[in-house]
Amino acid sequence: MNGNIVNGNRLAITSGSHWQMQGDNAVKSLSLHGGRVSFADEGFHTLSLNELSGGGTFGLRVDLDNGVGDLIDVNGPASGQFGLRVRNTGVEVVSADMAPLKVVHTEGGDAQFSLLGGRVDLGAYSYLLEQQGNDWFIVGKDKVISPSTQSALALYSAAPAIWMSELSTLRSRMGEVRASGRAGGWMRAYGNRLNATTSDGVGYRQKQSGLSLGADAPVEVSSGQLVLGVLGGYSTSGIDLSRGTTGKVDSYYEGAYATWLSDDGYYIDGVLKLNRFRNKADVAMSDASKAKGDYTNNGVGGWVEFGRHIKLPDDYFLEPFAQLSSVVVQGQELRLDNGMKAKNDQTQSVLGKVGTSLGRSVALKDGGVLQPYVRVAIAQEFSRHNEVKANDVKFDNSLFGSRGELGAGVSVSLSERLKLHADFDYMKGRHIEQPWGANVGLRLAF
Template sequence: MPTSHVFAPRQRIMASAIALALTSLAVSAQADTVDGSTRTVTAPGNPNETYTVFNGGKLTLQSGTSTNWIYLDGTVTPARGASHLRADGATIIGSMLSGGTLVAALRILNSDATINNSTITSTTQAGVALTGQVGSGLVAPTATITNSTISGNQFGASVSSNGILTLNNSDVSAGTGAVAGLNGGVANFDSTVVVNGGKISGNLSGVLAATSNLGNTNSLTTINGATVTAANGAAILAEPGRNAGAFFGHTANILVQNGSTLTGSNGFAIQALGQITANATIDNSNITGNVGSDGTATLNLTLQNNATLTGDLQNLNTLAVNAGATWRLVTASTVGTTTMNGGTIDIPGAAAGTGTYRTLTLGSLSGKGNFLMGVGFPAHTADVINVTGNAAGSYQLSIPSTGQEPTDLSPLTVVKTGGGDATFAVKSIKVDAGTRTYLLAKQGNNWALVTDTNQGIDEVPTDGGGTDGGTGGGGGGGDSGSPPVGGELSPSAQLVLGISSAGPTVWYGEEAILRTRLGELRMGDQSNTGVWARTFGKQYHAKPTNSADYRQTQYGVIGGADGVVGEAWGGKWLVGAMMGTSHSKLTFDNGSTGGVNSYTAGLYATWLSAAGWYFDGVVKYNHFQNDANAIMSDGVGAIGSFNNNGVGMTLEFGRHLEFGNRWFIEPYVQTSMLRVGGDSFTLSNGMTSTTSSTGSVQLRVGAALGKTFELAGGMVQPYLKLAVVQEFIKSNQTNINGIVFNNDISGTRVEFGAGVAGQVRRNLQLYAELETSTGRRINQPWGAQVGVRYTF
């Protein structure tokens, strides 16, 4: 049989190291040979029997068989081809031979083996060693091992000489031994290793991608859905053989794919040391750990196809982040040439929202991709992309919005370049910072966030106008104030201002229902006690100056009871009590919404004279539950809630005048006063709001024109109505992040309506009305209500 190469001092031949120091292969007392023949070993076999297979021989181990070491040799007579091993359910344990020779449990020299459901163990050398010699007619060593367990001392399994090792769902481990300072669960010396599933573990490395002095080939190591760990080193280590210079200059290609995991005790998922070039690709796997070199090795990294790497990159030569892939930084990192093909670099990583900001330094940048970045507006600091060389391509920056207010309004640089035609844009176009919005602007070779002044806001509104309420809705949609420096209000600020001023709109919307109820009394039998109920719906469209348009939709139901309590001043007095509830939804063009749940109760009184004069008085209390759901410019929601109360009253004086053919006109004048208490609340994005109170004083002058038609057992009154309303309160302040805004709700509006009241029986009245209003800053596109009253 051929002997293996002999190591000279300080220049050991790596093939002999991979062969695990086999020298003379001294024959045990229970040694057997398979010379060009076929041998089948049946259970139970002999754990002390060794086998040497050569000259194209074939050894088969059946299930339950146990043997000692096995040596497949395909070099004795190359013309007779490789030797073969087939094992299924066998146990192969390599032990110390007499004379002290250390052997692998299974050595494959220019031969092949197929192993299934077996256990291969060596406590002194490798469990499986594939090696070979270079020569005419010699084949590369090959082994396919499936559903098996392999363990060794220096290596669990090793392959060299352009061999091919395929591991399917197998567990391979190495102890603490070393060959020339190298150790690993699987060692690949200029060959091909494919690991499909299973677990690989080692001491100094989980998988070793090294070089040998046989030939000048590159290696390929594929980790496919497998788990790789190292107890005292990197999960995957690329390092040349530590011997002659002939070991240097080779390339180790590494592919980690399909859900593989890498865990190195030194923090490295992949590490390259010494004079070696390593090309690493992570594909469709979520890897946590650093990837880097010692500065001598050349390490190139590609992330692709939904791969995620969470870790730092150290001394990388090139980085490619392709479509669907993400690199999440752990600390500030420096990378040389960087190419992005639709991938994402997450600079904040797990530090997002913690107030820690990083600088990513790139030698050059090209392609197209996305950067996730963090910004600390209150401290005027941010993550920074620093391209020291040329930057080319186009990139989107995903920068989160915040409800916290900036303290420094000067431009905040987030990208620095050494030149080039690269373009950067914020993915959401705008970034919110408290009450303000920011845009990304190019400044020389750099890019900075600057306040958005496209819609400058005067600190003190010059038009004095406010939101014009709809029907009974003068309190809503007030004119917003502004921050000290011009800029477009952020969506969060717009929502806070809108919902802070929504209380009066809700209150007046409910009060209008009660006012129409009192109007019914003037056509019915006032001598009886009655109960009534109304259901209603309304929508307002507010367009406040220097704020955002929004729509407020209100639905509710109100009911009550009233009756005559006496006569005075030539007329009857009726008193009643009411209660009800309504829900209002505020919607903004950017998707923000607000909700107001209102619970109301009140007392009212009506005086009706025989001459048609009347007086109505109402006192009404409301409890408001307010919910805010802001959608910031980056699409992220911010929620908050608060409660407040409101008390108001209305006084109305008018006359019901009838003339020919039962036509009637009912002019009136009404005044209303309301105070809605304030409250403080904080949105989940950090924005704070405090409203002391919201006031409203309105004067309404209007008239209704209608005709009474007598019916059998009742009557019906269709009518039209017209009113002009003036809101007088010009100052309702809301404090957002320490900035005072004025919700000016003063203004004039015109109301239109049409309805019908019918008394179908002496004790039953039905009612329906449609209404609309228009004003300079708010319109009521529609309003509708229906009701019923029953007297006893």
């Protein structure tokens, strides 16, 4: 049924039936038996009743910015169980001291009203329904960050971790590059899982996989050994938040690297990398409706590492190191089709790390060399403030804090030209954990 009822006597709406209101309506007695009632799509209206009974669903709209909304006004007893589907949006910019907004009034009875989905998403936050006497209100207390805002915070936070993970495979095998003494090409396939929680408490899970390619060659210098190289690659990362909200980041990158090794084992590594990120958000709002959005941005960063390769008896070696890396990701606006707008000026990460590797070179009978190693490191994220605005509400999106890292790997030389390797990593910190990370690859000398 589509239309208005004025001064109606009795109305019963059974399961599968739907009444679409077009304005204010008045019915003496309304009984729902699994049916639905929806308020008009334009403006805000009142459904006036003398009696309400049964069980069903009401579809309403509210505007918390201006403190107005649809109202179910029962000037008599109400009984039964009713669900409220308050239309979720990303538009509202709700003040911190918002007044409760009444959406249901009764004069008594045992009726119970609840929000479908448990909360209503309105702008940057999700709100609860609270009973106060015989009335029900949308209230600001105990609000939580909405799924739309969570998706934006996760996407903005993910880029630096993606950038770092793409280079971790190169860092673990730079020793091979320094020791090769000849030009060559390499390829590495990698994957990892991250669990992160931003400073404002938004948690997400990120699963990344990718492929890197590169080539390098020694350059003659007056002392020590210098190797210069180039790299490129692609990775894709799936981001999983709560209740069906997801995101995706496709990353395309290219860069250059250099490593210098002195005759007494000291070395300096340096990398510069440029990224192009394509970001997509797929939001499942609290009322089960969907919202989507996407944006593209760039990132640039690099790292420098200083260490020493120390040869020990019985072909063991020790490699202590200190590393500093930094990446800046371009700020960009995310517009969701539910009306929410999120923006950050830029996302920055400055990560310091100290650690050491212990390994051994084992000569094989066929002339090859097997080289297992273990690595331990402590890292500190120094960037404290990566501010994000969702509908002009500010959020702190930093991953500031310390973390510990463990790694192990093995490489094997199958011939003078071909070397294979595999590496495994674990990392745990205050805001971020990597339960597992792995990469496999090969290097072929020219």
